[in-house]
Amino acid sequence: MNYLDNFRLHQTRRTFLTRSAAGLGTLALGTLLNPRLFASAPDEKWRGVVQPLHHKPKCKRVIYLYQAGGPSHLETFDYKPKLAEIHGKPMPESFTKGQQIAQLQGAKLNCFGPQHEFKKFGKSGQEFCSLFPALGEVADDMCIVRSMFTEQINHDPAHTLMNTGSIIAGRPSMGSWLLYGLGAETDDLPGYVVLMSSGKGGQMQPIAARQWHSGFLPSRFQGVKFQSKGDPVLYIKNPPGVSADAQREIVDVVNNLNRLEHDAIQDPEILTRINQYEMAFKMQASVPGLMDVSAEPQHILDLYGAKPGDGSFASNCLLARRLAERGVRFIQLYHRDWDHHGNVKKDVKIKAEEVDRPSAALIQDLKQRGMLDDTLIIWGGEFGRTPMSQGDGDGRGRDHHIKGFSIWMAGGGIKGGVSYGATDELGYAAVENPVHVNDLHATMLHLFGIDHLKLTYRFQGRDFRLTDVAGNVVKEILASA
Numbered sequence: 001m002n003y004l005d006n007f008r009l010h011q012t013r014r015t016f017l018t019r020s021a022a023g024l025g026t027l028a029l030g031t032l033l034n035p036r037l038f039a040s041a042p043d044e045k046w047r048g049v050v051q052p053l054h055h056k057p058k059c060k061r062v063i064y065l066y067q068a069g070g071p072s073h074l075e076t077f078d079y080k081p082k083l084a085e086i087h088g089k090p091m092p093e094s095f096t097k098g099q100q101i102a103q104l105q106g107a108k109l110n111c112f113g114p115q116h117e118f119k120k121f122g123k124s125g126q127e128f129c130s131l132f133p134a135l136g137e138v139a140d141d142m143c144i145v146r147s148m149f150t151e152q153i154n155h156d157p158a159h160t161l162m163n164t165g166s167i168i169a170g171r172p173s174m175g176s177w178l179l180y181g182l183g184a185e186t187d188d189l190p191g192y193v194v195l196m197s198s199g200k201g202g203q204m205q206p207i208a209a210r211q212w213h214s215g216f217l218p219s220r221f222q223g224v225k226f227q228s229k230g231d232p233v234l235y236i237k238n239p240p241g242v243s244a245d246a247q248r249e250i251v252d253v254v255n256n257l258n259r260l261e262h263d264a265i266q267d268p269e270i271l272t273r274i275n276q277y278e279m280a281f282k283m284q285a286s287v288p289g290l291m292d293v294s295a296e297p298q299h300i301l302d303l304y305g306a307k308p309g310d311g312s313f314a315s316n317c318l319l320a321r322r323l324a325e326r327g328v329r330f331i332q333l334y335h336r337d338w339d340h341h342g343n344v345k346k347d348v349k350i351k352a353e354e355v356d357r358p359s360a361a362l363i364q365d366l367k368q369r370g371m372l373d374d375t376l377i378i379w380g381g382e383f384g385r386t387p388m389s390q391g392d393g394d395g396r397g398r399d400h401h402i403k404g405f406s407i408w409m410a411g412g413g414i415k416g417g418v419s420y421g422a423t424d425e426l427g428y429a430a431v432e433n434p435v436h437v438n439d440l441h442a443t444m445l446h447l448f449g450i451d452h453l454k455l456t457y458r459f460q461g462r463d464f465r466l467t468d469v470a471g472n473v474v475k476e477i478l479a480s481a
Contacts (some may be wrong), residue, residue: 147421
């Protein structure tokens, strides 16, 4: 009996790891990545199930600037002069009778006009709130969709619908579907990364990790959250005195033990762990340099308004560009505090100051690097806000609203300098070219060369897809070939 066979008989993996202090960094990092994150054979790169693509793609990656909490379309991208005209008057019952309202249910409903000036920007004359002058400079690259609607009026289920295409928890997120369909373009970073920031000027709503989960897809496709401050991933650094070579040796020995165990019991979960440790080791080398934005030229930091290490939305936008350059397929930035039940006039101004400049900078930076054409940027939240006021006096806000709201998109095969769809004259409901969340997802997949009807996964006797049983590609907003 050779040494390795004898070791296998008398030493469990748990005992070995307990005694291997030098490997704690990589192994602890590995535990943070879901145990089934990399579920294929060792060293096998996932190439995606859509081979060949269903049609010619127009983009390679998504940067989703998710404004969590529900930005008011009436103070951002949807100007309603009629609402301003009847400000303070009772909301016509013809709009609200029998409709689902959140906290205003049963309350007296009064019209609440736009709280800030709107103006036209760019050669295209895109009209949106004057609080976004930096975005005004790239208005000709933006497609504003003013006719979005959703089904869920409370934050968590609305996030679930926006991220997974279903109100039922446990479905795969849109980033997971993309990785499953196309695979990743990077070997030393996860293909799906999540960053989070918060500022001032709104209620802090929680964001559950299931919003970037892989659901019933193999868990190698779930998103990996990077911290915006401090170590991007816990235990990413080696312990003092431990070299990369020593760490490599530990990983190799652990993986050899895992392979022996797999050969004995044929448990595919063991192969998952092997790939997990390999990715963890690679990330120890790739992630610290990636997250060090201080290496960026000063004019780029100034463009975004980013300060290295501050964890701001601006710094996360710059990190998103760096992730995109390194082949990350799906990058999602959550910026919180958009829940303006009160003080909407003051707080929207605060939020605009936080997101305007870096959002515009991301478009400009990608464009100057030749990356905007194949990078899809999406900006928006889980729903909008009511045209009726909530609260009293100068601190009035707006309640949750699902019947109509706005998002914008840029790059990645999207027409620039156009507006699509419209809400009614009071901004209550989408009445012209309504776009459901499933339609948004269908359009996103289409830009990647995927027919949303064909990207499916068999689970519990049914073929599931991101768009569930609905969804149509919004062809009118697509750029010509």
